[in-house]
Amino acid sequence: MMDYLLTEQQLMIRDLCRQIAKEKIAPVAAEYDKTEEFPWPIVHAIAQADLFGVSIPEEYGGLGGGIMETCLATEELSKACGGITLCFAASYLGLDPILLFGTDEQKKKYLPDLASGKKLAAFAVTEPAAGSDASAIQTTAKKKGDHYVLNGLKHFITNGGEAETYVVIAMTDKSKGARGATAFVLEKGTKGFTFGKKEDKLGIRASSTRELIFTDCEVPKENILGREGMGFIVTMKTFDVSRPGVASQALGIAAGALEAATKYARERIQFEKPISSFQGIQWMLADMATQVEAARALIYATARMIDSGVKSVSKESAMAKLFASDVAMKVTTDAVQIFGGYGYIKEYPAEKYMRDAKITQIYEGTNQIQRNIIALELIREIAKG
Amino acid sequence: MRIIVCIKQVPDTADVRINPETNTLVREGVKSIINPFDMYAIEEAVRLKEKFGARTAVLTMGPPQAEAALREAISMGIDEAYLASDRAFAGSDTLATSYTLAKAIRKIGDFSMILCGKQASDGDTAQVGPGISTHLDIPQVTYVKKIEELKDNVLRVERMTEEGFEILECPLPCLLTVVKEINEPRLASLKGLMRAKSAKIELLTTQTTDLELDRLGLKGSPTQVVKIFSPERRKGGEIFNAPAQDCVDKLADYIHKNLLT
Numbered sequence: 001m002m003d004y005l006l007t008e009q010q011l012m013i014r015d016l017c018r019q020i021a022k023e024k025i026a027p028v029a030a031e032y033d034k035t036e037e038f039p040w041p042i043v044h045a046i047a048q049a050d051l052f053g054v055s056i057p058e059e060y061g062g063l064g065g066g067i068m069e070t071c072l073a074t075e076e077l078s079k080a081c082g083g084i085t086l087c088f089a090a091s092y093l094g095l096d097p098i099l100l101f102g103t104d105e106q107k108k109k110y111l112p113d114l115a116s117g118k119k120l121a122a123f124a125v126t127e128p129a130a131g132s133d134a135s136a137i138q139t140t141a142k143k144k145g146d147h148y149v150l151n152g153l154k155h156f157i158t159n160g161g162e163a164e165t166y167v168v169i170a171m172t173d174k175s176k177g178a179r180g181a182t183a184f185v186l187e188k189g190t191k192g193f194t195f196g197k198k199e200d201k202l203g204i205r206a207s208s209t210r211e212l213i214f215t216d217c218e219v220p221k222e223n224i225l226g227r228e229g230m231g232f233i234v235t236m237k238t239f240d241v242s243r244p245g246v247a248s249q250a251l252g253i254a255a256g257a258l259e260a261a262t263k264y265a266r267e268r269i270q271f272e273k274p275i276s277s278f279q280g281i282q283w284m285l286a287d288m289a290t291q292v293e294a295a296r297a298l299i300y301a302t303a304r305m306i307d308s309g310v311k312s313v314s315k316e317s318a319m320a321k322l323f324a325s326d327v328a329m330k331v332t333t334d335a336v337q338i339f340g341g342y343g344y345i346k347e348y349p350a351e352k353y354m355r356d357a358k359i360t361q362i363y364e365g366t367n368q369i370q371r372n373i374i375a376l377e378l379i380r381e382i383a384k385g
Numbered sequence: 386m387r388i389i390v391c392i393k394q395v396p397d398t399a400d401v402r403i404n405p406e407t408n409t410l411v412r413e414g415v416k417s418i419i420n421p422f423d424m425y426a427i428e429e430a431v432r433l434k435e436k437f438g439a440r441t442a443v444l445t446m447g448p449p450q451a452e453a454a455l456r457e458a459i460s461m462g463i464d465e466a467y468l469a470s471d472r473a474f475a476g477s478d479t480l481a482t483s484y485t486l487a488k489a490i491r492k493i494g495d496f497s498m499i500l501c502g503k504q505a506s507d508g509d510t511a512q513v514g515p516g517i518s519t520h521l522d523i524p525q526v527t528y529v530k531k532i533e534e535l536k537d538n539v540l541r542v543e544r545m546t547e548e549g550f551e552i553l554e555c556p557l558p559c560l561l562t563v564v565k566e567i568n569e570p571r572l573a574s575l576k577g578l579m580r581a582k583s584a585k586i587e588l589l590t591t592q593t594t595d596l597e598l599d600r601l602g603l604k605g606s607p608t609q610v611v612k613i614f615s616p617e618r619r620k621g622g623e624i625f626n627a628p629a630q631d632c633v634d635k636l637a638d639y640i641h642k643n644l645l646t
Contacts, residue, residue, distance in 0.1 A: 016572065045571070050576050
């Protein structure tokens with residue numbers, strides 16, 4: 001395997017996650033995929049291993065790592081199940097805006113319980129009419145004295161219903177368009193904040209995807225992240241640092257499928273030989289492995305760039321997400337092909353990898369939106385000269 | 386409250402091969418692990434620590450490389466580690482081992498509870514735990530599957546038996562050997578792994594511990610291993626497939642001819 005010169009602590013994270021994936025997640029992945037139950041026992045095991053704190057500063061109860069550490073953990077865990085891993089990764093998506101824009105007081109209030117894994121977080125932007133076009137958000141937050149009153153509906157919210165801490169984007173001033181959105185931190189149990197339909201999904205079925213409903217829900221003004229009107233900046237900056245995480249989930253799924261396909265190819269006998277001895281299969285495996293390694297190299301480079309403190313990372317972050325998720329779809333589809341008929345049935349792992357891979361091309365910005373971001377940055381860089 | 390867990394480093398049983406010529410274990414290239422039964426003892430100690438705020442220590446007797454097993458126990462949440470290691474301990478049977486460990490425990494100091502796995506996966510004797518308690522002259526409960534209650538220095542435990550279980554009360558300090566039904570051992574945590582890396586392992590030798598030299602190692606071990614062999618595979622039985630009376634006749638005939646002559 002390629003040597004990425006990981007630090008001792010990063011190797012420790014990788015090896016521990018590998019062990020959790022193998023011993024705790026792999027044996028139950030198919031069952032959670034079937035039942036769609038929320039995998040609390042695994043979430044607790046991940047919490048007990050201190051993994052929820054990998055990228056949270058030590059002063060807030062974490063281990064002080066960066067995006068690279070979250071990426072390593074997400075990749076290794078996703079090799080066993082992209083759905084179960086999403087419960088972990090989506091909590092990081094929910095806490096990233098607090099890390100980026102929270103005041104010291106807000107960080108002290110929310111981060112320690114998220115770092116220990118005692119609580120999960122979630123990030124709520126998407127609405128039925130506001131997917132790729134986030135400026136079409138309908139949820140409103142009207143100022144009333146020291147409070148804001150939220151009304152509206154969020155949907156497709158990962159960790160919805162299970163998380164305790166939610167970052168919600170609502171319009172404080174619709175007339176200002178994108179500049180009229182504001183980010184609020186809400187806790188489960190707040191009056192007027194309830195949960196709606198839970199989605200029945202193609203893949204990542206162990207993760208919870210649910211509606212959030214706000215009915216005259218009062219939120220104190222101290223719960224604003226950043227300032228009023230900064231909701232879109234909060235969202236975009238959050239996605240800049242969370243996209244390498246989605247990319248790592250895609251990478252893990254692809255790497256898991258590649259390993260399963262390679263093992264299967266060595267065991268499957270046709271024409272009195274293992275099918276791995278046929279050049280047609282070998283070339284498929286070689287292409288899959290090359291794509292996986294290229295995705296890994298791009299993700300690690302992006303994560304390290306973010307951790308080094310570079311401010312403008314939208315393009316690289318979008319590239320990592322775009323490339324890794326397209327690789328995941330391609331590699332998992334080829335894995336199903338190598339498994340042949342066994343790839344199409346649920347008794348074997350290949351079809352689940354393929355179902356789990358698809359969402360990575362869609363969420364946290366469809367891959368079409370990623371291309372928009374990349375092209376825009378590219379043109380801007382050239383125009384600047 | 387201080388809990389001391391006694392563990393043993395053993396060859397990974399998932400990977401055991403026997404040399405067909407010498408009939409002995411092939412040890413080369415075999416990974417060493419913590420005896421699987423001891424993992425339950427470690428987990429139980431960490432749970433008691435979380436519940437009652439106990440201090441926990443782990444002790445093993447073995448060669449210097451047994452340090453790895455101690456560090457693994459620390460990564461799971463154990464606080465202190467002791468390694469009893471000395472050339473004089475080599476070749477110890479269960480009597481000499483339990484004597485040495487009991488003396489090491491006295492050297493470590495105060496304790497409320499000693500926890501051991503029910504037996505080691507390599508020797509399978511289940512004698513060392515009870516041996517330690519005898520040397521220390523403290524009560525023992527073997528095959529513990531649940532610690533029910535700890536109140537006023539009295540421990541109430543459930544003990545597995547072949548027929549079911551017994552509930553026993555036992556004053557502290559005491560020694561328990563635990564079975565796998567007691568818990569599910571956790572994996573290491575990142576903070577634990579970091580602590581384990583730099584943790585100080587205290588070495589206990591014949592120099593630092595009060596030991597009678599002729600009770601140690603081969604010299605202190607009355608057990609003689611005469612021969613090691615793989616038992617012969619049992620042949621499959623014979624099935625009589627006939628009406629009941631015929632079967633009885635055939636069986637009686639078989640016993641008469643084969644077993645009573």
